[in-house]
Amino acid sequence: MGPRLAFPWLAALILLCLVGNTLVAAGPVVEQEKVTYRLKWLINASTAGDVFALDQGFLSRQGLEVAVKAGGPERDAVRELELGYAQFGVASADQVIRALAKGASVVVLAQLFQVNPLQWIYRADDFSLSRIQDLAGRTVGITYGGNDETIMRALLATVGMNEHQVRLASVRYDYTPFFRNQVPIWPVYRNTQGIFLSDKLAAEGERVAFFDPFEHGVRFVANSIVTSKKMIDLHPQTVGRFTRALLAGWQAAMAPANENAVIRAVTKYDRDTSEAVMRRQLAATRQMIQPDPDIPIGHIDITAWRQTEQIMIQQRLIPGPVNVIGRLEPQQAP
């Protein structure tokens, strides 16, 4: 073989070695399964675990390429599951129960919040709300149609009070009536808005306190991870991998040692909240995601779900029982 003839063979051999080397270095190519995860609300400290699971590769290590999409008032994860726009989502218990009452095939995989973050903020120097009866004669803000309305009515019903004994005032996202003290008892998400409002009032020298329905016996379940029955039937492996990865992400996100990394992950989406505020939001979120270290993250509180369904029946928000307990399908913990 002359030198002219040997050159192309040598070049091909070198090329083959280079390509082979690259493939070995890259490892086996695993095709990632694409799924969409629709959150309940905008990304903030309340979604720290979801964002952290994505950011730290908990989901990708399970072979899942997850599009985490922010929620909002006009988004409804349960609808998106049925329409096929999302495979997983976050929904509140009242959303799940309403959907079941209307024939939707939704399944609860894990309960993110063990304590509902929905509470009422008030100025601690003006009065104290240690009992439900202390609400009598006061103006209480509620979002008509929202789950704070349901919770407040349930609270009043537990002590035999009705809406004529308190002044219910319709509220929105504008806090002006609270700042002006026109509506002194205002519904907030304790771990996010609660922190921000506390700071605002503290700047004016005012102290705040929170009225927590959980302390008065109303355990109305908040956000949970949901999927469709079809998804569980057709892709049980995917459902298992997703839930395990997500809960592992939440577990890691709630560890105080990872706080800086969690804040970095959340800040990528939530640029409006300062780091100091986010740290306190995260601390409050920890207390609601895992109030008891013996209870694992994602634990489904069956008693609370049963109570939530009962409240909705009593308030005629659904026509009759939907057997929500039969739709709770906790996945194996990570």
Added chain:
Amino acid sequence: MLHRRVFQFFIVYLLGIGLLFGIKLALNLSDYVIPGPTGVWHTGQAEFSRYMGDVLDTFAVAVIGQVLSILMALGVGVAGRRATWFGSFIKVAAYNVQAYPIVAIAPILFILLGDGFLTRLFIAAMICYFPLLLSVIGIMSEPVVDIEHFYRVTGRMRWQLEVKIRAFENLHKLTTVISGSATLAMAGTIVAEFIAANAGIGYSIRIALYQSDLSKILVALFIIGITLSLYQGILELLGAGLKKAWAAG
């Protein structure tokens, strides 16, 4: 004219709702995503009178808002019809005010004016004012040469007469624009109620959305549509009557 408007609305509504039911059937969707005909019917029976009251509340605000915007548009349109510096200034100012999306300004309005009647009225007026203004300026800036020439050469032309001639010659256009702006006024009021008011059908729709109850929204849309169709029909009748009376006079 009136019955034709109502009939046309029924066709549009039934087509829309039929399409929704078709999608529900084809994709086998639950009542949570799209309610069934019986669900909508039962909701209609349960909520009709309450929603009718809400729609009339919204409608009252929308009508007052529309009247205000007609007056504003006529005022600005008449003042800005001439190609003078002042006319041009009025037009620029009017266009700039409209350049800000009202939905972005709405929260400021609610802080300043509260979430009551005034804010709803202001937003309704602002939303339907601009299309009216464009039409009025268009009509008022366009001379009706054949008729105006006579008054000009005889030295009898005054600005009031000029406005009258142009309005009369374009009455059909004006009636159509005013009738169309009723929809915008209603939409503006509903947007205002949706954002922050405590009354009206926009507020009720918001509550229904919180409750994920599409049946209620479909019922609300029906009542809004039928009310608007009747109102637009009445406006067209009034326009036709006005033209006849004006021509006779």
